[in-house]
Amino acid sequence: MSRDAPVRLAGFGLAVLTLLNLFNYLDRFVVASIVESLKKSELAPTDAQLGGLASAFLIVYMLTSPVFGVLGDRGSRPRLLAGAVALWSVTTALGGLARSFTGLFASRAAVGVGEAAYGSIAPALLADYFPDRVRGRVYAVFFAAIPVGAAAGYILGGLVDQRWGWRAAFLIAGLPGLLLALLCFALPETRTRDASSASAASRARPGRGYGSLLRNAAYRRIIAGYAAYTFALGALAFWTPAFLVRARGVPASQATVQFGLIAVGTGFAGTFAGGWLADRLRPRRPQADLLVCGWATLAAAPAALVAFLAPEPAVYLPAIVVAELLLFASTGPVNSATIGAVATSQRASAMALQIFAIHLFGDVPSPPLLGAISDRTSLQTAFLILPVAIGVAGAIWLWAARRAKD
Secondary structure, three states, X not given: OOOOXXXXXXXXXXXXHHHHHHHHHHHHHHHHHHHXXXXXXXXXXXXXXHHHHHHHHHHHHHHHHHHHHHHHHHOOXXXXXXXXXXHHHHHHHHXXXXXXXXXXXXXXXXXXXXXXXXXXXXXXXXXXXXXXXXXXXXXXXXXXXXXXXXXXXXXXXXXXXXXXXXXXXXHHHHOOHHHHHHHHHHOOOOOOOOHHHHHHHHHOOHHHHHHHHHOOHHHHHHHHHHHXXXXXXXXXHHHHHHHHHHHHOOXXXXXXXXXXXXXXXXXXXXXXXXXXXXXXXXXXXXXXXXXXXXXXXXXXXXXXXXXXXXXXXXXXXXXXXXXXXXXXXXXXXXXXXXXXXXXXXXHHHHHHHHHHHHHHHHHOXXXXXXXXXXXXXXXXXXXXXXXXXXXXXXXXXXXXXXXXHO
């Protein structure tokens, strides 16, 4: 094997995992693009029930993540990923065959199992492919698939819904993933930990591994900020197209495309800017990841407030763009901070516990909470709690960066 082979393999792994992450988020967000059609369908769900579809996925996602964290630190990660991609693809497609709201709820919940395996294992695999000096940029590439995938979910789902109905949107979003699952078998398996560390990890009971993570104060602070951030971002991702329709009078087909284009543009720019800035600052500021997260997120709070209050498109659209740019700047650095705060033998477990915590306290409660507030008042009123959550996230991350210096 040549000296360049490991570099080429790492690049191939990043390309495959990023592509799969795009479809991960496409399948996750296609439901947000068809909220208004579902509400008018024969299933006739309330807003609270529609918000519950997001929670159904997320509850299963967070509960099964710790299991895959342990498996990812012990077993064959490419094979686990192949099964995960196939599972979430099939269960996404099954949503299009649902004949009751209960059936749709069950199919969205089952999507969470496959995505839990992917979300726990893929970032840990990347951490073994690349050294920490470039990890901010690597995660920026990987997590740039989030806005692209989310935008694809909004746009594809909205366009398919308008032409063939909401059932077709689920089928077209899900079935291609079965072919993509085969790519996982070509991924290299590389572990950077030494043999003694691997042996100790394999002997340790799962509870002990997660217990040591919970005793890690730096890790806890990162997760606390991430939970507040996820509370806001999860609600925004699910409800913004409906907000544009109801509160701003934008046609449904235009709202999904409009928000999708904003998400993809700001996601690319914000994610890459955040990862690049953190890597540039790291030689002088060891806590660069948390500093970028904290200041960018704190600055996003007033921009979000303007976006939710201003009725004129000339004001609220630029405000949405600014808020999204600043929010996406944290995507790569926060995961880089998580990986950097734990031992190499705990990377998949750390990502799994992070998934569990940020969804339990973040976007599991936020979409149905906003839906319940909307049922009683209006969706615009419900949106006003989100800038507060964004500001709290930024403040916690800046506090975490300061405590890490002490």
